[in-house]
Amino acid sequence: MTKIKISAITAILLSLIACSPKAPDATTQAATNSSPAAVIEAVKPVDAWHYFTSEDKMSGDTVYFANLHSSNTVDFAFPYNGEQNASVTLMSDSRPKKSAMFSIKKGQILCQSYQDCLVQVRFDDSPPGYYKAVGASDQSTTTIHFRDGDKFFQELKKAKRLRIAAEMYQEGSPVFEFDVSAFDLQKFLPKK
Secondary structure, eight states, X not given: OOHHHHHHHHHHHHHHHHHSOOOOOHHHHHHHHSOHHHHHHHOOOOOOOEEEEEEOTTTOOXXXXXXXXXXXXXXXXXXXXXXXXXXXXXXXXXXXXXXXXXXXXXXXXXXXXXXXXXXXXXXXXXXXXXXEEEEOTTOOSSEEEETTHHHHHHHHHHOSXXXXXXXXXXXXXXXXXXXXXXXXXXXXXXXX
């Protein structure tokens, strides 16, 4: 065999070995040997929150962010078709109040930057309420900012589930659901 064929066969074999199932670890082995209830207890909720920071170049302050994608998806009509999630983003800087934003990847949220709109929000099983929101100052139609971000933040900290329905161009007001139960205040605002 030529060196090229030997190299190709070696590469294929190494790929197959790397893709083969590994031996179960102790947790997996214990879960498979125990009752179904134990398996359920062994599964931890997934922390889907993404925490990150950014520096405000003007003030030099650190800005803290927490972002979460909705657990459900929608598929709008052309030209915004294709499955997509919505996201909620919390923001905090040196000011005492928090900011909260809602965004989609593609589509048009009907909320202008110069005029408030009402967005239906529901925390857990409480009755739905309306929050005032405003569109982005750059005229983007995919992001809105809640006027009372601090109130939104305070409610979210106590909640396990969040639902948001914002009016979309030619799509009505689809409901986006968020599992906010794993929100971690210490990850969002670490002590200095």
